Amino acid sequence: MNRCLVCNEAMKDVLTWRTLLKRADAKVICKSCEGGLERITGERCSLCSRELDGIHRSGDLCYDCSRWESDNEWSGQLSRNISLFHYNEQLKEIIAKFKYRGDYALASIFVPYLREVLKDMEHDLITCIPLSDERLRERGFNQAQALADLLGLCTVELLNRIDTEKQSKKSRLERISLPQVFEVKNQDLLQGRSILVIDDIYTTGTTLRQAAKALKKAGAKAVSSITLSR
Amino acid sequence: MKHSSIPESFSPELQNHLFGRHLLASEIPFSEEMIVEHLKNGYVSQLSGVHAESGKFTCLRCGNEDQSMFYAIPCKVCHRDCAYCRSCIMMGRVSECAKLYQWTGPRLLYPVPDQVMSWDGKLSEGQLTASHRVVDAVNEKGELLVWAVCGAGKTEVLFPAIKTALMAGNRICLATPRTDVVLELFPRLKKAFPKIDVAALYGGSSDRHTPSQLIISTTHQLIRFIEAFDVIIVDEVDAFPYSADDSLHYAVNKSKKSAAATIYLTATPSKRMKRLYRSGKLKAVTIPARYHRQPIPVPEMVWCGNWQKKFLEKKIPPAIGRWVSDRMSQNIPLLLFFPSIKMLEQVNPLFQLLSPKLKIVHSQHPERKERVMALRNGEVPGLLTTTILERGVTIERLEVAVIGSEHEVFSESALVQIAGRVGRSLAFPRGTITFFHYGKSKAMIEAIQHIRMMNKTARERGLLDDE
Ligand SMILES: [Zn+2]
Numbered sequence: 297m298n299r300c301l302v303c304n305e306a307m308k309d310v311l312t313w314r315t316l317l318k319r320a321d322a323k324v325i326c327k328s329c330e331g332g333l334e335r336i337t338g339e340r341c342s343l344c345s346r347e348l349d350g351i352h353r354s355g356d357l358c359y360d361c362s363r364w365e366s367d368n369e370w371s372g373q374l375s376r377n378i379s380l381f382h383y384n385e386q387l388k389e390i391i392a393k394f395k396y397r398g399d400y401a402l403a404s405i406f407v408p409y410l411r412e413v414l415k416d417m418e419h420d421l422i423t424c425i426p427l428s429d430e431r432l433r434e435r436g437f438n439q440a441q442a443l444a445d446l447l448g449l450c451t452v453e454l455l456n457r458i459d460t461e462k463q464s465k466k467s468r469l470e471r472i473s474l475p476q477v478f479e480v481k482n483q484d485l486l487q488g489r490s491i492l493v494i495d496d497i498y499t500t501g502t503t504l505r506q507a508a509k510a511l512k513k514a515g516a517k518a519v520s521s522i523t524l525s526r
Numbered sequence: 527m528k529h530s531s532i533p534e535s536f537s538p539e540l541q542n543h544l545f546g547r548h549l550l551a552s553e554i555p556f557s558e559e560m561i562v563e564h565l566k567n568g569y570v571s572q573l574s575g576v577h578a579e580s581g582k583f584t585c586l587r588c589g590n591e592d593q594s595m596f597y598a599i600p601c602k603v604c605h606r607d608c609a610y611c612r613s614c615i616m617m618g619r620v621s622e623c624a625k626l627y628q629w630t631g632p633r634l635l636y637p638v639p640d641q642v643m644s645w646d647g648k649l650s651e652g653q654l655t656a657s658h659r660v661v662d663a664v665n666e667k668g669e670l671l672v673w674a675v676c677g678a679g680k681t682e683v684l685f686p687a688i689k690t691a692l693m694a695g696n697r698i699c700l701a702t703p704r705t706d707v708v709l710e711l712f713p714r715l716k717k718a719f720p721k722i723d724v725a726a727l728y729g730g731s732s733d734r735h736t737p738s739q740l741i742i743s744t745t746h747q748l749i750r751f752i753e754a755f756d757v758i759i760v761d762e763v764d765a766f767p768y769s770a771d772d773s774l775h776y777a778v779n780k781s782k783k784s785a786a787a788t789i790y791l792t793a794t795p796s797k798r799m800k801r802l803y804r805s806g807k808l809k810a811v812t813i814p815a816r817y818h819r820q821p822i823p824v825p826e827m828v829w830c831g832n833w834q835k836k837f838l839e840k841k842i843p844p845a846i847g848r849w850v851s852d853r854m855s856q857n858i859p860l861l862l863f864f865p866s867i868k869m870l871e872q873v874n875p876l877f878q879l880l881s882p883k884l885k886i887v888h889s890q891h892p893e894r895k896e897r898v899m900a901l902r903n904g905e906v907p908g909l910l911t912t913t914i915l916e917r918g919v920t921i922e923r924l925e926v927a928v929i930g931s932e933h934e935v936f937s938e939s940a941l942v943q944i945a946g947r948v949g950r951s952l953a954f955p956r957g958t959i960t961f962f963h964y965g966k967s968k969a970m971i972e973a974i975q976h977i978r979m980m981n982k983t984a985r986e987r988g989l990l991d992d993e
């Protein structure tokens with residue numbers, strides 16, 4: 297028997313010619329729960345995927361992105377972020393259970409959606425935003441890596457989180473405004489390559505921009521990202 | 527000074543924290559070395575939380591055996607595919623490599639204070655009979671079903687038995703499915719047993735992890751206990767859907783000691799329980815009368831035609847409309863039960879035309895508590911609701927109608943619980959409860975028989991004052 301990963305209700309296995317022929321991903325979520333997920337549609341920020349409401353915008357960028365792009369330090373670091381869903385109550389609950397309760401199975405809900413948008417994203421290498429060692433031990437898995445693994449993607453580890461101890465040894469000047477959180481590893485792999493970074497949520501865009509900046513400084517040609525939600 | 531003849535010492539703090547508990551390492555705020563030390567000395571034992579045998583998984587914490595509720599993680603802790611339980615994941619992930627710890631060292635002893643109970647209320651005749659039986663069950667460490675009608679006052683029935691258990695140094699747990707009930711009973715128990723350490727456990731409660739002697743807990747939280755209780759009282763044992771029955775029994779059995787008293791409380795025992803009772807496998811005592819010694823109002827059945835069709839045509843069936851208007855004109859608070867939230871939302875605009883002050887409320891409604899309170903205070907004339915509200919609502923003079931009572935969601939026990947909302951106070955012991963239907967269901971007839979039977983038994987036992 298199959299159960300919906302969100303509501304745990306039993307689902308009938310629907311075998312259609314389409315699923316048989318296309319070997320599509322098995323259904324893991326019921327119709328009603330799927331209906332609670334809201335895709336981001338309509339006109340959106342060409343950089344971060346935020347739906348543009350007409351007020352807080354500057355050309356085809358949202359207000360936040362236009363501010364990032366007007367800052368010399370950050371301009372052009374992240375070339376594009378694709379987000380799939382609005383961060384509504386339903387998704388908030390799913391992601392919280394996935395990340396904080398460690399319900400790994402929930403990652404499979406997003407596989408078909410991610411697969412569909414990945415087709416159109418150019419990249420040479422894929423990497424995931426890493427967790428700190430402590431978080432990783434606590435949860436037993438990295439949520440971004442879980443998504444990549446279930447998608448069957450081949451990823452490389454390019455980023456490390458700088459732990460807070462190392463952080464405090466840095467000069468004050470280096471820590472001003474935004475402290476650096478990532479250092480690059482396997483640097484020789486990324487020279488002149490375009491990198492796709494996977495993360496779960498795009499909140500302020502700071503994490504992804506910091507990753508992008510570190511990667512570009514280390515020699516990457518371009519950095520884009522894919523996130524479940526923003 | 528240490529003597530070699532004295533057994534290895536243990537940490538009383540760890541004993542306090544872990545005694546009777548079944549916890550994950552993440553729930554034990556002590557150093558790893560300390561736990562290892564206690565494991566070595568046999569004061570603590572550990573087992574894999576998820577047990578795999580011939581390809582079949584079992585969760586040792588919640589008892590889940592439904593294979594579709596397990597999933598494997600490429601685990602960064604044990605470096606292999608590691609199965610975890612999705613059934614109890616909201617209480618922290620239990621997996622093959624996550625150990626569950628329990629205390630196996632010396633037991634904690636509970637001293638008996640001079641005066642255990644300060645409650646000196648009076649029990650009705652029916653309560654008293656039941657109360658003696660519960661005390662007997664506690665003394666004999668037996669099993670007993672207390673079948674008490676809505677409004678019988680079942681909490682007070684427990685007090686003498688809790689006192690007996692406390693005086694014997696027993697550890698007691700009162701488990702109930704709803705957090706509201708935990709919050710309502712906690713102060714009452716504290717007041718009745720002022721010198722006893724009472725703890726309330728529910729999702730989100732600040733778990734003090736004190737080894738309290740008297741615990742009031744949601745049934746969910748029971749899975750964090752093992753071999754802990756000498757007495758376990760399970761309230762509203764029928765409130766669980768049939769599928770959850772097994773996990774409740776697992777949790778109850780795990781949390782109590784092998785020799786323990788088990789008391790089930792309900793107004794509407796499940797078919798399974800009634801069968802066990804009739805075959806003599808489960809002892810039971812009934813409280814067929816309410817505390818106020820008046821019979822329970824018997825539901826009337828009113829045929830109202832094809833209500834579903836009428837509602838689709840955006841009309842309220844006339845019989846229902848009249849029922850509502852009559853009561854509103856007399857300022858009688860009313861509850862209308864509907865089969866689903868969807869229907870509730872569909873019919874709401876029609877009832878708004880009758881009175882814009884009528885409100886809807888259901889389990890997922892954000893203003894649920896406020897609206898029930900508004901009905902109680904007379905600020906709204908009535909509420910439209912679903913079965914979710916059936917338990918625990920007591921409003922003076924309330925009258926109730928079930929719309930589409932033949933619908934499958936209205937089981938016998940749901941209908942008995944709904945009827946149990948009416949006539950709760952001595953000042954207004956009567957009141958109408960109406961089943962509006964388009965063809966009688968078996969559950970409707972059984973519910974009416976159930977209530978008639980309880981009233982008849984109460985009358986025979988001289989527990990009513992209505993004649
Ligand atoms: Zn679902």
Ligand SMILES: [Zn+2]
Pocket residue numbers: 341342343344345346357358359360361362
């Ligand atoms: Zn943007």
Ligand SMILES: [Zn+2]
Pocket residue numbers: 585586587588589590611612613614615620
């Ligand atoms: Zn479990």
Ligand SMILES: [Zn+2]
Pocket residue numbers: 601602603604605606608621622623624
């Ligand atoms: Zn593991």
